[in-house]
Amino acid sequence: MKILLIEDESSLRESIITYFTDEGNICETAADYKSAIEKVNIYNYDCILLDLTLPGGDGMEILRAIKKINKKDGVLIISARHSLDDKLDGLNLGADDYLVKPFHLSELKARVTAIVRRKSYNGSNIITFNEIHIDTQAMSVKIGDNVLILTRKEYDLLVYFIANHNKVTTKSAIAEHLWGDEIDLSDHFDFIYTHIKNLRKKLVEAGCKDYIKSMYGVGYKFENV
Amino acid sequence: MKILLIEDESSLRESIITYFTDEGNICETAADYKSAIEKVNIYNYDCILLDLTLPGGDGMEILRAIKKINKKDGVLIISARHSLDDKLDGLNLGADDYLVKPFHLSELKARVTAIVRRKSYNGSNIITFNEIHIDTQAMSVKIGDNVLILTRKEYDLLVYFIANHNKVTTKSAIAEHLWGDEIDLSDHFDFIYTHIKNLRKKLVEAGCKDYIKSMYGVGYKFENV
DNA sequence: CATTTACAACCAGATTTTTCACTGTATGAA
């Protein structure tokens, strides 16, 4: 899951980020109005955690911006303002939920998952793509009845592929999704090849068709032929 | 005791909440269909007080939702509808009791405690997972017939694992659950390793299979192979 | 007060994963 945290207070930012990163999510942050708008404009997130009081501009403006450029990203407002009016304003502008500071991280997480679940209500947490079955809660992958043992990156990669099946995905998009901010985009992340190769190998060895099609010079496509 | 009150009329809501809070309970409220469904989906309550006439949707739907997502939360319907049919409908759908407005708060309280007591008696306080039996009231653990002596943290850990069996649990989730607020999430709580290790050892020594599977880079999974 | 116990911290070694360098092959453009 990819999360953007828009929050200026650094200590809170740290702990939230640590928490969600530990949970295995990709987290990015923005500490002020400008960089928030920038990120929101360029990338897509499963959920955006938005603090309302920001240096350089009002948080509500960011919310408006998100909703304006369509964006189906989930938005959870976290704010110290606890008046009903603030709450209603936020929700009316299209936020998915509103959480008053201070809060427990577990509650934050619960609400985020609730938002994400609501957004993409697959019903279950089992993702299925032909013979591939992924149980996202158990983090287990099956090919037919064979259980596949995948490493973290391989797993993320597979989930990403399936989520974007039949679409071309560039290497940099993959890198962005698997590594988030940490990656230096000027790098030649050739190690993606390795992960692709390993995933491919494990899938094929488990009797799965090779859905990963290389698009020379562009990237890959997880293709349902 | 944790209680959820689903009620749209604010004055009644206030008085019930005040009453139960004063009694030392944790109370949450939902005033409409949407937020009710949400809370019910996210959290667990000892007892849910459900008003049938709600803006935005029928209360019976909420009841259905509760029962659908398993949920062993107790449900007490409070409603102005006093026909026998309404009563029967509710009880048939799995509500534990039905109270007709208006009522005395003391009666409400009596019924709530009755429900909770009933739950915790017949609703087994024995958790069983294969050969592992936990008596939550006695806080004792048995492997088959062997009694296990666990420390507090080990016990909590085991219960948490069993409650989340076959799901991956991250270290930070465990930390949050076992230590709550006190934990500094920027820490690398390596001490979890120790508790995992100790629990594992005691379980295995008592002749239990090692269900605790490490998910490298993610956390652990209590797995029923 | 002495002793035991539970918990947290530390450390060394093992294990697993990730990254990186290198070689060979395939592809598309000139």
Next chain:
DNA sequence: TTCATACAGTGAAAAATCTGGTTGTAAATG
């Protein structure tokens, strides 16, 4: 065809993470 580049495959170094042992400390117990 030739050439530059992209990709696949191998293996090994580097980094991250887990395990098990041990130790210090504070709290609980007797």
